[in-house]
Amino acid sequence: MGFGDVDRIAVVDVPGPVPGAGAVLVRVKASGLNYADVLQRQGLYLGGPVPPFVSGMEAAGIVEPNRGGPQPIPAGTRVAVLAAGGLHAERVVVQPAACIPLPDRMSFAQGAAFPVHYLTAYHALTTVAHARAGETVVIHAAGGGVGTAAVQIARILGLRIVATASSDEKRSRIRALGATCAVAYEDFEQTTSDLTGGRGPDIVLESLGGDVFHRSLALLAPLGRLVVLGAVSGVVPPIDGVGLVFRSQGVLGFHLRALLHDAKAAQTSVERLLEWFGQGELDIQVGHEVAFADIRLGHRLVASRNRYGAVVLMH
Numbered sequence: 001m002g003f004g005d006v007d008r009i010a011v012v013d014v015p016g017p018v019p020g021a022g023a024v025l026v027r028v029k030a031s032g033l034n035y036a037d038v039l040q041r042q043g044l045y046l047g048g049p050v051p052p053f054v055s056g057m058e059a060a061g062i063v064e065p066n067r068g069g070p071q072p073i074p075a076g077t078r079v080a081v082l083a084a085g086g087l088h089a090e091r092v093v094v095q096p097a098a099c100i101p102l103p104d105r106m107s108f109a110q111g112a113a114f115p116v117h118y119l120t121a122y123h124a125l126t127t128v129a130h131a132r133a134g135e136t137v138v139i140h141a142a143g144g145g146v147g148t149a150a151v152q153i154a155r156i157l158g159l160r161i162v163a164t165a166s167s168d169e170k171r172s173r174i175r176a177l178g179a180t181c182a183v184a185y186e187d188f189e190q191t192t193s194d195l196t197g198g199r200g201p202d203i204v205l206e207s208l209g210g211d212v213f214h215r216s217l218a219l220l221a222p223l224g225r226l227v228v229l230g231a232v233s234g235v236v237p238p239i240d241g242v243g244l245v246f247r248s249q250g251v252l253g254f255h256l257r258a259l260l261h262d263a264k265a266a267q268t269s270v271e272r273l274l275e276w277f278g279q280g281e282l283d284i285q286v287g288h289e290v291a292f293a294d295i296r297l298g299h300r301l302v303a304s305r306n307r308y309g310a311v312v313l314m315h
Helices: 036-044 108-112 113-129 145-156 168-177 185-195 210-219 241-247 263-278 294-304
Strands: 025-034 058-064 078-082 091-095 099-101 136-139 162-164 179-184 203-207 226-230 249-252 284-293 308-314
Touching: 025 078, 025 108, 025 113, 025 294, 036 294, 058 108, 078 108, 078 113, 078 249, 108 284, 108 308, 113 145, 113 203, 113 226, 136 145, 136 168, 136 185, 145 162, 145 203, 145 308, 162 185, 168 284, 179 185, 179 241, 203 210, 210 226, 210 249, 249 263, 284 294
Parallel strands: 136 162, 136 203, 162 179, 203 226, 226 249, 284 308
Antiparallel strands: 025 058, 025 091, 025 308, 058 078, 078 099
């Protein structure tokens, strides 16, 4: 169907996929639903697919027998899957490199909320921002899927964390995840200034755009790094390059697509994240489990401010 509102989404029956030699057939038990899926549906995703298309960048399920050839991953293996799209389906065919074996204690819902959010947060902080223990980070939209992941990873990395969220309930839960301070959007400048003695944050993770972007950049410390992960407000702010020179600051961007072309980096970071999960350092925050047939409801939740953590479609 065409781009537009949630009424453009249809759940349809199609022939089941047939894996070729070396591919993996996965019966999906849960699918992650992300803001990127909302943007793709609206036709606002840069380089996104053209209708009709199957959305979905992450999922979790069980490997099924490959009757068309060799079995690269044993049937019955529980896996999470990361791909550029096509994972909002009952069965999917992917390459073995797209599969992440799920730990026994990780549920399918958690597995479906793991790849996009946690890899994005991890690489935004480490690969792009080069976070160091003792630095101060401002994490905007900390009650979302990437935000809750970033708060926990920043805590593990030894950062001081100022997190923003839109409600008292979200802020309370974010503090429990390890944020030093969790505040409303109107309070993050003063809180960060107080925490840093007026110097400002070393790192900002910013996904809102518009006014929050400008306020965050103005607050950033010398040699600070502002990492752009999106612009949910729809307002893409201009950047004064000369101003960055004289303030000795950097504005950087990160999209998970870069990681899909670097298998070694992806594997190394997945192993580290799963190690932290196994040690009890990460608690994957699934805030909403929605029946796959109610995918339109899921889209409304992701687009609203009335959600916490990840939105997962259950099959």
